[in-house]
Amino acid sequence: MPDKPGPWEAPPGRKRSGFPFGVLFWLLLLFAVAFAAWFLSGYFPGRLSSEQDQINLVRLLTILALVSSGLLVTRRIKLGEVVRNIAVWTGAAAMLVLIYTYQDELSAIGARVGAELLPSDPMVGQDGVLSLTQGPDGHFYAMAQAHGARIRFMIDTGASDIVLTPSDAKRLGIDLAALRYTKIYHTANGRGRGAPYVLDTLSIGPIQFNNVAVSVNEVEMSASLLGMSFLGRLGSFEIHGRKLILRQ
Structure with missing residues (x-):
C-alpha cells in the first residue's frame, strides 16, 4: 500500500503551479x-x-x-x-x-489620419492654415459650409467661378425655377450655361467669406467646383506633394 502524503505535501495528481x-x-x-x-x-x-x-x-x-x-x-x-x-x-x-x-499631439495624429480617410475634410494647422489631401482620383476636394448645409467641392484652378450643381443648389435652398441662366461658359465638354447667385457666406474650416458670387449650372455635374473666384480671395494657396495648403 503506498504511503499516504503528509499534511504539508501537495495532494497526489496536482502540481504546484508556477508564476501565474x-x-x-x-x-x-x-x-x-x-x-x-x-x-x-x-x-x-x-x-x-x-x-x-x-x-x-x-x-x-x-x-x-x-x-x-x-x-x-x-x-x-x-x-x-x-x-x-x-x-x-x-x-x-x-x-x-x-x-x-499629449492631447495636442494625439489630436494632430487623429487629424492626419482623418485627412487620409476623408480627404475633403480639411486639417486645420497653426494660424488657421488649411491642408487638403489629394483624393484617389488625383483631384483635391473640400467640404464647405453654406446656408447651414455641407457641400463637397472639387478644387478647379481652371474654373473662373464657383459653380454649384443643381442638386447642391437645391440643398442650399435655392429655387431653381426662379433662376435665369444668363452666364455662358465654354469648357472642354462644350458650351454651357449658368445662373448667377450670391451666397450670404461660404466657409471651409476657419476660412470664411461673405457675399460670395456663385453660378448654378444648368445641367447636373459630378461635383460642384471651387474656382479662382474663391481661390483668388485667399492670401495664398500652394501644392506640396499630395497636400494643398490654403491661407486666408
Whole structure:
C-alpha cells in the first residue's frame, strides 16, 4: 500500500503551479505603460516639466495604487489578484495621464489620419492654415459650409467661378425655377450655361467669406467646383506633394 502524503505535501495528481500567467501579463502591461511614459517624456520634453504637474501625477498614481492594495486588508484575496489589481489601476491611471498630457499631439495624429480617410475634410494647422489631401482620383476636394448645409467641392484652378450643381443648389435652398441662366461658359465638354447667385457666406474650416458670387449650372455635374473666384480671395494657396495648403 503506498504511503499516504503528509499534511504539508501537495495532494497526489496536482502540481504546484508556477508564476501565474495573468499576473505576468499585467506586470508586463504596467512595464509597457511606464516605458511609454518615459519614451514620450523624452520625445516631447517639457510636458511634465512643471513641478505641479509632476506632483499631481505622483499623487494620482499613489492613490490608485493604495486603493488596489487596500483590497488585501478588506478581503481575503490572493497575492496574484492584488498585484493584478494594482497593475490594472496603475496602468489605467498612467494611460489617462498620457492621453491628457499629449492631447495636442494625439489630436494632430487623429487629424492626419482623418485627412487620409476623408480627404475633403480639411486639417486645420497653426494660424488657421488649411491642408487638403489629394483624393484617389488625383483631384483635391473640400467640404464647405453654406446656408447651414455641407457641400463637397472639387478644387478647379481652371474654373473662373464657383459653380454649384443643381442638386447642391437645391440643398442650399435655392429655387431653381426662379433662376435665369444668363452666364455662358465654354469648357472642354462644350458650351454651357449658368445662373448667377450670391451666397450670404461660404466657409471651409476657419476660412470664411461673405457675399460670395456663385453660378448654378444648368445641367447636373459630378461635383460642384471651387474656382479662382474663391481661390483668388485667399492670401495664398500652394501644392506640396499630395497636400494643398490654403491661407486666408
